[in-house]
Each structure stands twice: as structure tokens, then as C-alpha cells.
Amino acid sequence: MNGIGASEGGDPGKEIASALEQDIVLGRLAPGEKLREEDLAERFSASRHHVREGLNRLERAGIVIKERNRGVSVRRFTVDEVRQIYEVREILQRQASLMIRLPADAGAIARLVEINDRYENAVEAGDFQRIHETNDLFHTELFRLCGNELLLNLVKNYMDLTYAIRGSAFGHRENLETSRRHHRIMIGLLQGTDSWALAQICVDHIQPTKTQYLAFLEGRPRNGDEGPGPD
Amino acid sequence: MNGIGASEGGDPGKEIASALEQDIVLGRLAPGEKLREEDLAERFSASRHHVREGLNRLERAGIVIKERNRGVSVRRFTVDEVRQIYEVREILQRQASLMIRLPADAGAIARLVEINDRYENAVEAGDFQRIHETNDLFHTELFRLCGNELLLNLVKNYMDLTYAIRGSAFGHRENLETSRRHHRIMIGLLQGTDSWALAQICVDHIQPTKTQYLAFLEGRPRNGDEGPGPD
DNA sequence: ATTTGCAATCTTGTCGACAATTTTGTACAT
DNA sequence: ATGTACAAAATTGTCGACAAGATTGCAAAT
Numbered sequence: 052m053n054g055i056g057a058s059e060g061g062d063p064g065k066e067i068a069s070a071l072e073q074d075i076v077l078g079r080l081a082p083g084e085k086l087r088e089e090d091l092a093e094r095f096s097a098s099r100h101h102v103r104e105g106l107n108r109l110e111r112a113g114i115v116i117k118e119r120n121r122g123v124s125v126r127r128f129t130v131d132e133v134r135q136i137y138e139v140r141e142i143l144q145r146q147a148s149l150m151i152r153l154p155a156d157a158g159a160i161a162r163l164v165e166i167n168d169r170y171e172n173a174v175e176a177g178d179f180q181r182i183h184e185t186n187d188l189f190h191t192e193l194f195r196l197c198g199n200e201l202l203l204n205l206v207k208n209y210m211d212l213t214y215a216i217r218g219s220a221f222g223h224r225e226n227l228e229t230s231r232r233h234h235r236i237m238i239g240l241l242q243g244t245d246s247w248a249l250a251q252i253c254v255d256h257i258q259p260t261k262t263q264y265l266a267f268l269e270g271r272p273r274n275g276d277e278g279p280g281p282d
Numbered sequence: 283m284n285g286i287g288a289s290e291g292g293d294p295g296k297e298i299a300s301a302l303e304q305d306i307v308l309g310r311l312a313p314g315e316k317l318r319e320e321d322l323a324e325r326f327s328a329s330r331h332h333v334r335e336g337l338n339r340l341e342r343a344g345i346v347i348k349e350r351n352r353g354v355s356v357r358r359f360t361v362d363e364v365r366q367i368y369e370v371r372e373i374l375q376r377q378a379s380l381m382i383r384l385p386a387d388a389g390a391i392a393r394l395v396e397i398n399d400r401y402e403n404a405v406e407a408g409d410f411q412r413i414h415e416t417n418d419l420f421h422t423e424l425f426r427l428c429g430n431e432l433l434l435n436l437v438k439n440y441m442d443l444t445y446a447i448r449g450s451a452f453g454h455r456e457n458l459e460t461s462r463r464h465h466r467i468m469i470g471l472l473q474g475t476d477s478w479a480l481a482q483i484c485v486d487h488i489q490p491t492k493t494q495y496l497a498f499l500e501g502r503p504r505n506g507d508e509g510p511g512p513d
Numbered sequence: 514a515t516t517t518g519c520a521a522t523c524t525t526g527t528c529g530a531c532a533a534t535t536t537t538g539t540a541c542a543t
Numbered sequence: 544a545t546g547t548a549c550a551a552a553a554t555t556g557t558c559g560a561c562a563a564g565a566t567t568g569c570a571a572a573t
Contacts, residue, residue, distance in 0.1 A: 062350075063557095087524075087525095088524075088525070089524080089525095098557070098558060098559085099525095099558095099559095100556095100557065100558070100559095101557085103525090103526095104338075107335075107338070111339075111342055119293075119525090119526090119564095120524080120525055120526075120563080120564050120565060121524085121525080121564095121565070121566095122524065122525065132432070135430045135431060135432040135433070136432060138430055138432075138433065139430070139432050139433050139436065142373070142374075142377045142433070143373075146373045146377070199366045199369055199370065200366060201363070201366040201367060201369075201370050202366070202369065202370050202373070205370065205436075294527095318553095318554075318555095319554080319555070320554080320555095329527070329528060329529085330528095330529095330555095331526095331527065331528070331529095332527085334555090334556095350534090350555085350556090351533080351534050351535060351554080351555055351556075352534090352535070352536095352554090352555080353554070353555065514573105515572105515573090516571105516572090516573080517570105517571090517572080517573095518569105518570090518571085518572095519568105519569090519570085519571100520567105520568090520569085520570100521566105521567085521568080521569095522565105522566080522567075522568090523564105523565085523566070523567085524563105524564085524565075524566085525562105525563085525564075525565090526561105526562080526563070526564085527560105527561085527562070527563090528559105528560090528561080528562090529558105529559100529560095529561100530557105530558090530559095530560105531556105531557085531558080531559100532555105532556080532557070532558090533554105533555085533556070533557090534553105534554085534555075534556085535552105535553085535554075535555085536551105536552080536553070536554085537550105537551080537552070537553085538549105538550085538551075538552090539548100539549090539550080539551095540547105540548090540549085540550100541546105541547085541548085541549100542545105542546090542547080542548095543544105543545085543546085543547095
């Protein structure tokens, strides 16, 4: 019944952080929700110490907020913060994609095609877990081609942050269709030499969810705290 | 004799991490040097627990490396890693400066002038600690004008990382002179409307130390471990 | 009926001690 | 003399218990 299904070889704090991040991404933990250490310790059958470490990790990733002597809760973002996050993502993805030498290596393209196949299968099956997984992998492998590992990690971090803040609430039919189309266009562009077009699609790719999520947030601006509704 | 001079109101781990970062920046801790938890605990008259937390923080900032059951040591960067770090810095600083609305707010410019005065005084006095401090502040206030707090933090993080990896070993006469001149040019450009020129100087500003540091690293590539020299 | 003060309870923060692992030092065999 | 096996020391990793602080519930006074 514990949430850590994978191999438990590594750092316990890391495992717990990943599991909690999954929970947030998949919408099982809502923004504003409080995370009590002891509960988590029991759930993961780990010591409170490790849970603490995991929560620290999540705090530094920016997806959770920690108030002294008041515990941690899933971070609730303001409209402005969301806008800033997407702004950074656009910068990072544009610049990273511009650094990809075109035409790209054939082996890399083949790998991306294979990953995208798995992505499309997951979309067909409606398996959110695997959709997120393969989508993540696709972008990781794509931006790895920029040749700068550090930049790749930055791109990944802010991509993960985006998933965390909006959950998979916007992974609806039409979005997934658009995503699928974008991925195919990207693969096509990797075979050509038009870096600018590739950069453009990499930026365009994140616009739909950005627009929808911002509209969603602005649609209900008067929420002081609606998570723990009184009665 | 402890390294924490400032007000000790906040998180102990944070204070310790800052103090250690200072040590690294000012060259009191060389790359590859091992950091034993108990020593640090005694030096900061804190519990080993807090030292541990501080070291975790430094590890996540990327300026220290932690090997399981083998302790942490000041990270030693490869030439390629350094190159990647500067590449990211260039991207971040260029994009951030391009987002500054020109001409900039008069109050902000006045603040920068005042900070730069203090910087020049510190340079005159040869006070490395204050040089680093005011230089940091100058860039913080400059890039704050980009209007994106998140991006500002990214710029700061990678600026700090750069200071950490090369220490203040390259804060020599000529560099400091060039820095001073760059700062004045930046202030001048903030009053005009040429965003591109501002972006260019923001990127040029970090070239001297980058070039020198890379030359230094490539000059002695065969160092397996020279830190703890035998006898 | 509302508000203020206090006490009980719950949650997080901190510490010291013990366990697991690596490193170092030494003796022995080849 | 060199290399290997084993024991001792040192260092990090983990845990449970206690301390400090915050929240909640209740009672009494206005």
C-alpha cells in the first residue's frame, strides 16, 4: 500500500519526493493541501526524518511551501507567478532548441520517434501516468540534443514545475491531439536545417496549456482559500 | 571564532551554507577539499544535524558534491562544465536584460549609481569581501528591473555558482577596472533606449573571467588530484 | 451573543545515541 | 619485497525521544 513502487535502492528522501510529486501532478493532492509529516511517514513506511528530507527537496523545487513551525503545503501560485514561470520556460526552451545542431543525429531522431510512439499509445489508452512519463521523456531526449547538460536540467526542472502547478487537469482530448501533432512537427524539423522554425514550435508547444491555465486562474480570482472549505 | 557573524535569527542550515559559500568564494576552501561534518559542527558551534542540512543546501546549489557514505567535498569542475555554466549565464543575462524596459526608472538608476559607488570604494580599498558583496548587489538590482522575480533568482544562482567555482582568484586589478567601466556603461545605457546594446554589455561583462578561468583550467589538465598533495 | 484568556492537544524542530559503511593500519603468506 | 586478509578506527547514515511552538477547544466575563 505504500506509494513507492520502484526499486528502493537510492536515497529515501528522493523516492518520497518523487512519489509526492507524482501525486501532485496526477491531481491527488490539491494546491493548498497540508502535508503532515507523520501521515506521510506512515504512508511510505519510512521514518519522519526521511519524509522531512523529501519535503525539503520539494520545497527547493518550488512545488511546495514550508512555513516555520506550521508545516508544508502544496504551493498555491498566483497568476503572476504562473506567468513568470512560463516566461522562463519560453526563454529556456527557445534558447535550448536554437542550440541544437541541425540536421540532428539519425539515431537520436529514431529514439524520439520510438518515444513518441509510446506517447501516442498512452494517449490512446488514456493512461495519464504513462502520458506524463513518455511526454517527459520525449522532451528530455529532445532538449538533450542542445549539448548542454546543465541547460537540459533547467528546462526539465521548469517543465516539471509546470506540470506540478496545474496538475494533469488540462490533459484533455484536444490538448493531447495538439501535443501529438507538435511532436511530429518537431521530429520533422530535426531532419531539416531551419533552427528558427524548431525554436518557434518549441515555444508554441507550451502556449495552449499556459493560456488555458491562466484563463482558469483569472476566472476565479477571489479565492482566499477554497481548499479546506468550512462546512 | 565561529564563521557566522550576522544575525542568527533564521534557519541554522541557511546560515551555515552561506558561511561556507563565503569561505569557498574567498578561497579559504579549495576545490576538492573535504568537509567533515563534525569539524564544521564544532566550528559553527551547531549540531551536526544543522551542518548536514547546510551541506545539503550547498549540494543542491551545485557548489559541493556529496558521495554516499563518503562525505562531501568542494566540487571540482571540468572544463566542459565550466563552459556550460557560462553558456547558461549568457543566456539568462542576455534575455533578462532584454526584458528591461528602457529608459529605466530614475529611482532605480539612482540606486544603482549609489551601489556602484560603494563597489568602487571597495575596489579602492582592496576589500574582497565587500567587493563581492557590492558587485552581487549591483547585478541583483540591475536584473531585478527585468520584472521577473523568478528569472532574477536564476541569474543570481548561476552568478553565485560562478563565483564559487573560481573563487575570487581572478579579482585582479585589470578585471576590477574593466568591471567598473562596464558598470558605468550599463548605467548609461539604462537611461537610453538601446536594449540590444545593454544586452550585449551584460554578456560581454562576464567574458573576461570566463576566458581567464578556462585558460587556467586548460593550462593544467593533468591534475588528477592536486589538492591534498602528498608531501 | 461575542470576545478574551487560558489550558490541552497536536505538529514541527532539535538533539544525542546507535548502526552501517568506508578507510586506515597491521600482520602474514608468497 | 609485495600483495592480501583481517581487524581497528573514523565517518556518515538512521532512528527514537524530547523540546518548542502553534492550533484548537472551552470557559468566563462583558
